[in-house]
Amino acid sequence: MEFEFFDFDVIKGEEIDLHLMNTVPGNKEKDWVPAYHFNITLSGLTEPIGKIDIRIGHNENLYYGGHIGYSVKKEYRGNRYAAKAVLLIKKVAHTHELEKLFITCNPDNIPSRKTCEFVGANLLEIVDVPEDNDMYQRGEKEKCIYEWVCT
Template identity: 55%
Template sequence: MHKFNDFDYLTDGEIDLILEKKLGADAAKGYVQAYIYKICLHDSKEKIGIIDMRIGHNDNTKYVGHIGYEIDEKYRGNNFAAKACRIIKEVALGYQMYKVIITCNPENIPSRKTCEKIGAKFIEILDLPPDNEIYLRGEKKKCVYEWTLNN
């Protein structure tokens, strides 16, 4: 497990990522440690979505990815997910993670477009193993994108 670095507040001047919590790793569940942020309009406490950054690699990260995001419905269509990804890459780079995985459901066209907007490369559509937690919630496949991070 890595020491948590100080990434409590990140911004691009349009949106802010404000740390909500840090989650420790749980090897039994296949979880790596993670930072969970609320996404807010700059200088506002109004939450418009969430984004998280998972640190490190294990068997589970190929299914859940390193970055997960969701934008509240009334704020969709403004590229906030792509902007938040570009901001959160600072956390990945802080851990010398130069390639990260982002996954989404194959039918989630907005998320797939977000991956394309940030320059992530489509790798494959992966079948989830039947014992995987996501599979047990009803999701059977994931699109896998790899994003090479540059400073």
């Protein structure tokens, strides 16, 4: 059965909106799952202040890489926009019937850890990244593994 992407052109929030930029199909050879990529904007505007993506499915890579990835431009940090984007992207998770998601970050990334805590994710453990994982090859040796129950 082929994966079905749903229409999430814009997900509106009170302070920010998520604008769908593209979708990426899964790649079985690389063990990648399908993903949605969004720009984060201030509500009603189109200039990106950051990005967020959500990967749909479950596999070992997602335990280390997470279902959700985000970044916010430096000049917009400190406003909890990443956490607000995570809360908005819950709509995509619900549509795909995902109830538990992993969000990961490097142990020294305190702002990302605070984002995970703000949305109610629980720290499961801090783990060593397997040597055969792409992240390890890029120099990322440890990950905080948060579990987010987004029901």
